[in-house]
Amino acid sequence: MHYNLILAGTGFASSFFLKKYLEKSSKDIRVLVLERGEFIPHQQRLQDARSKPLGKVSYVSGGNGGNTFKNNTPEKSWIFDPSFGGSSNCWTGCTPRFMPNDFEMKSKYNVGEDWPVTYQDIESYYCDVEDIMSTSGPDITPYPMSKKYPQPAHELSTVDKVLQRAYGDQYISQPTARSSISNKRNKCCTSAICHLCPVEAKFTIENGLKSVVYSDPRVEIIYQAQVIQVDTKNNIATGVLYRHANQDKKATADVIALGANAIFNAHILLNSGDTNVHTGRNLSEQVGYYGYFDLKDFQNVGGSSIITANGFMLYDGAFRSERAACIIESHNDVFIRHEAGKWRNIAKFKFVFEDIPQADNRVERSADPLIPVVTYKAHSDYVVKGYDYLKNNIGKIFGSLPIENIYLDDKYQPSEAHILGTARMSNDAATGVVDKDLRHHQYRNLLVLGGSAFPTITPSNPTITLAALSLRAADKLI
Amino acid sequence: MNRRSFIRFSALTVVAAIAAYFLLKFDRVVRRMITVDTDGLKLNGEAIDRFMADAKKEFFWDRFSFSKKMFICVQHFLSSLGIKVAYHHKYVQNRSVITGQFLLSTDFFLNKMDTSQPVTYIGFFNQYKTGCSNPFSSIRFTA
Ligand SMILES: Cc1cc2nc3c(=O)[nH]c(=O)nc-3n(C[C@H](O)[C@H](O)[C@H](O)COP(=O)(O)OP(=O)(O)OC[C@H]3O[C@@H](n4cnc5c(N)ncnc54)[C@H](O)[C@@H]3O)c2cc1C
Ligand code: SF4
Numbered sequence: 001m002h003y004n005l006i007l008a009g010t011g012f013a014s015s016f017f018l019k020k021y022l023e024k025s026s027k028d029i030r031v032l033v034l035e036r037g038e039f040i041p042h043q044q045r046l047q048d049a050r051s052k053p054l055g056k057v058s059y060v061s062g063g064n065g066g067n068t069f070k071n072n073t074p075e076k077s078w079i080f081d082p083s084f085g086g087s088s089n090c091w092t093g094c095t096p097r098f099m100p101n102d103f104e105m106k107s108k109y110n111v112g113e114d115w116p117v118t119y120q121d122i123e124s125y126y127c128d129v130e131d132i133m134s135t136s137g138p139d140i141t142p143y144p145m146s147k148k149y150p151q152p153a154h155e156l157s158t159v160d161k162v163l164q165r166a167y168g169d170q171y172i173s174q175p176t177a178r179s180s181i182s183n184k185r186n187k188c189c190t191s192a193i194c195h196l197c198p199v200e201a202k203f204t205i206e207n208g209l210k211s212v213v214y215s216d217p218r219v220e221i222i223y224q225a226q227v228i229q230v231d232t233k234n235n236i237a238t239g240v241l242y243r244h245a246n247q248d249k250k251a252t253a254d255v256i257a258l259g260a261n262a263i264f265n266a267h268i269l270l271n272s273g274d275t276n277v278h279t280g281r282n283l284s285e286q287v288g289y290y291g292y293f294d295l296k297d298f299q300n301v302g303g304s305s306i307i308t309a310n311g312f313m314l315y316d317g318a319f320r321s322e323r324a325a326c327i328i329e330s331h332n333d334v335f336i337r338h339e340a341g342k343w344r345n346i347a348k349f350k351f352v353f354e355d356i357p358q359a360d361n362r363v364e365r366s367a368d369p370l371i372p373v374v375t376y377k378a379h380s381d382y383v384v385k386g387y388d389y390l391k392n393n394i395g396k397i398f399g400s401l402p403i404e405n406i407y408l409d410d411k412y413q414p415s416e417a418h419i420l421g422t423a424r425m426s427n428d429a430a431t432g433v434v435d436k437d438l439r440h441h442q443y444r445n446l447l448v449l450g451g452s453a454f455p456t457i458t459p460s461n462p463t464i465t466l467a468a469l470s471l472r473a474a475d476k477l478i
Numbered sequence: 479m480n481r482r483s484f485i486r487f488s489a490l491t492v493v494a495a496i497a498a499y500f501l502l503k504f505d506r507v508v509r510r511m512i513t514v515d516t517d518g519l520k521l522n523g524e525a526i527d528r529f530m531a532d533a534k535k536e537f538f539w540d541r542f543s544f545s546k547k548m549f550i551c552v553q554h555f556l557s558s559l560g561i562k563v564a565y566h567h568k569y570v571q572n573r574s575v576i577t578g579q580f581l582l583s584t585d586f587f588l589n590k591m592d593t594s595q596p597v598t599y600i601g602f603f604n605q606y607k608t609g610c611s612n613p614f615s616s617i618r619f620t621a
């Protein structure tokens with residue numbers, strides 16, 4: 001069977017692309033979607049977690065991807081959900097946009113690379129993604145917005161209110177795909193286990209796009225079908241080889257789009273004989289540290305979601321030519337202090353630093369065509385300098401809070417759960433793998449969607465941006 | 479067995495014995511921490527017993543690795559002697575998680591931390607089973 005489009009994966013990258021692709025296509029086209037995992041309904045995941053003793057519940061309910069790749073550097077973990085909907089099942093739903101300067105790091109700060117697209121190029125797609133995800137957020141943001149967030153902002157906590165008074169629009173209620181009102185989904189009520197929201201408050205592919213996109217009669221979906229490689233002839237992608245029910249199978253199409261995440265997109269390209277020197281390189285993500293603040297006679301209460309605010313005080317400025325920027329998350333899970341009477345006199349922040357991708361951090365092939373090998377040697381000194389600045393100035397930065405003690409972790413988190421780089425966007429094949437429309441420089445009918453295309457790693461969470469790029473890619477394709 | 483392997487074997491035995499000693503005591507350390515931390519509360523007599531039994535049923539301590547349990551026991555022992563060593567704050571954080579899990583399993587936070595009211599055990603805190611159960615959220619407090 002020949003298709004107009006073959007799509008690998010059903011996460012954000014694929015589903016947003018497919019939504020726009022179907023909107024702009026005629027009624028008689030045919031799409032084949034190959035998804036390596038199964039469809040595990042949210043209710044089934046929840047039932048499963050509820051039926052287990054608490055200590056036996058795993059964080060990512062579709063498996064954490066551990067057996068799908070070989071990790072050469074296991075101290076650095078990569079977590080994702082290889083099933084229908086991808087990591088939308090377990091994501092937290094934080095959706096701050098990138099800042100305009102994030103797209104121009106080379107010209108503005110002489111570090112990293114410029115993206116071949118600007119903030120303005122994707123601004124309208126940000127608005128579309130926010131509509132589709134029905135995100136909530138404040139009216140005033142540190143980045144320009146042509147349209148308000150569809151849902152009102154979440155409630156700040158007492159701690160956030162103090163910081164907002166000090167920093168104004170640099171400290172805002174977190175933009176998020178966790179509902180602040182009952183609308184398309186239930187209202188988020190701070191259950192604080194967003195990896196498996198018990199009240200269906202956050203956007204997932206299952207609750208937001210499954211019935212729209214995957215029930216379309218033009219779309220055929222095959223589960224447990226792992227794309228191994230793209231077949232090519234004379235620089236044209238002709239089809240894919242995939243493994244289904246222990247058999248290798250082939251399908252052909254006019255256009256092929258990979259939305260398998262930055263580990264597997266690169267692996268499929270390498271399996272396909274892609275010789276671009278950047279393919280598989282620059283695997284990266286942000287670097288996060290927690291900080292705990294004991295507060296004097298001050299209770300941290302009243303926030304209406306798991307992460308109540310984002311601080312942009314250390315996000316953008318001339319300092320980025322020297323050290324990494326950072327976004328601050330104000331956390332609101334059920335942490336306490338053990339000291340009587342001071343139970344909730346505590347704040348918890350996460351400091352998430354951008355990084356400059358390193359070519360030695362990479363995805364490679366193994367002897368098994370189904371299993372990529374991942375090597376992550378280190379993040380850059382740029383991050384270390386950013387962290388040192390924070391450590392030396394943290395008391396001053398949070399000086400408006402009544403602080404007793406600050407404990408900033410000296411160990412970074414093993415993962416930020418964001419998998420980026422490996423097929424970077426660029427203006428030409430010498431400097432990257434795909435162009436600004438996410439089309440492969442060499443195989444022009446092959447699109448590589450998702451965070452693999454990011455040439456630099458910003459502090460902000462990546463998903464809303466990669467979803468916006470997917471909408472744009474489909475829009476430009478047709 | 480030559481001298482070097484004998485010394486190595488003896489050192490390993492001592493380490494294993496200390497580890498076993500502290501590990502066997504982990505339950506007792508937990509109980510002690512909760513008892514001290516909730517000293518000023520009007521705690522129903524069986525609350526801690528029920529919590530400890532439920533924690534076992536829920537395999538809750540599986541969330542604490544062997545090295546973390548050791549770390550907590552050693553730090554607890556030292557801090558009870560008034561000695562604070564490196565990473566004491568990590569011990570405090572772990573202790574807060576444990577005491578927090580206990581108090582979240584009672585009605586203490588639901589009663590807005592009112593120390594004049596009796597504190598009753600209501601069931602092992604499990605956010606998967608009870609949504610919207612964060613007692614510090616906007617549902618209960620206005621910031
Ligand atoms: C616990 C957690 C919390 C997170 N929280 C946030 C957050 O708050 N904000 C944010 O912006 N981001 C967050 N993220 C990151 C976010 O989930 C990812 O950026 C996003 O899921 C990437 O989308 P994707 O479609 O590119 O990849 P994925 O979501 O990984 O989807 C890839 C899809 O491809 C399928 N697939 C893989 N290989 C193949 C193959 N060879 N053939 C066929 N199918 C294949 C997979 O099964 C899956 O369906 C979080 C991630 C995790 C794990
Ligand atoms: S904070 Fe709670 S209610 Fe809100 S999205 Fe997360 S799990 Fe769901």
